[in-house]
Amino acid sequence: MRYPIGPLEIGPPPDAARRAELLADLGDAPASLRATVSGLSRTQLDTPYRLGGWTVRQVVHHLADAHMNWYVRTRLALTEDRPVIKVFDETTWAELPDARSGPVETSLDVIDGLHSRWVEMFRALTEEQWKREMLHPERGALALDTVLQMLVWHLRHHTAHITELRQRLDYSPTSL
Numbered sequence: 001m002r003y004p005i006g007p008l009e010i011g012p013p014p015d016a017a018r019r020a021e022l023l024a025d026l027g028d029a030p031a032s033l034r035a036t037v038s039g040l041s042r043t044q045l046d047t048p049y050r051l052g053g054w055t056v057r058q059v060v061h062h063l064a065d066a067h068m069n070w071y072v073r074t075r076l077a078l079t080e081d082r083p084v085i086k087v088f089d090e091t092t093w094a095e096l097p098d099a100r101s102g103p104v105e106t107s108l109d110v111i112d113g114l115h116s117r118w119v120e121m122f123r124a125l126t127e128e129q130w131k132r133e134m135l136h137p138e139r140g141a142l143a144l145d146t147v148l149q150m151l152v153w154h155l156r157h158h159t160a161h162i163t164e165l166r167q168r169l170d171y172s173p174t175s176l
Helices: 016-037 056-079 090-094 097-101 104-123 144-168
Strands: 133-136 140-143
Touching (some): 016 144, 056 104, 056 133, 056 144, 104 144, 140 144
Antiparallel strands (some): 133 140
C-alpha cells in the first residue's frame, strides 16, 4: 500500500522521444487525479489511504504543495547557477488547517495550472537546459531531466494511493 506503483526509480536521462512521453504524462496527470477523487463524499475524502497515512484530502493538498515547490525549484534551476533549493516539512504542511479540511477543488485547480505551465515551459527547453541542475540538500544534484521523471512518478504514485483506497473500500460511483 505504501508504494502502489513501486518505489521511485530514476532511469538514464531520457532521450527526446521518452521526454515527449513524460511530458504527455505530466500534462495528463491532473485530469487523472481529478477523475480519481471525483464524487467522493466529505467522509471519504477524510479517509486515510492506509493505516498511518494521510487522508485523501491531505494527499491532494500535498500534491499541490509539493508541485508548487518543484515548479519554483525548476524555474530557479533555469535562471540561477545550480541553486541550493529549500526543502519543506511535508508532514507538518499536511497537518495545517487548510490541508486537513480545505476543499480539494482549490488544490486540483492549482495542479491543473502548474502542470499546464510546466509542460509549456519544458517543451521549450533546449538539450542544454535539460541538463541544468539544482542542489537538493538531501538528494544532491538533480538535473531537470531527472526532475521530470520524479514529477511524473510522484503524481502517479499518489493517484494510485487514492485509486487503491477506492477499490478496497468500494468507493465506486455507484456506492456513493
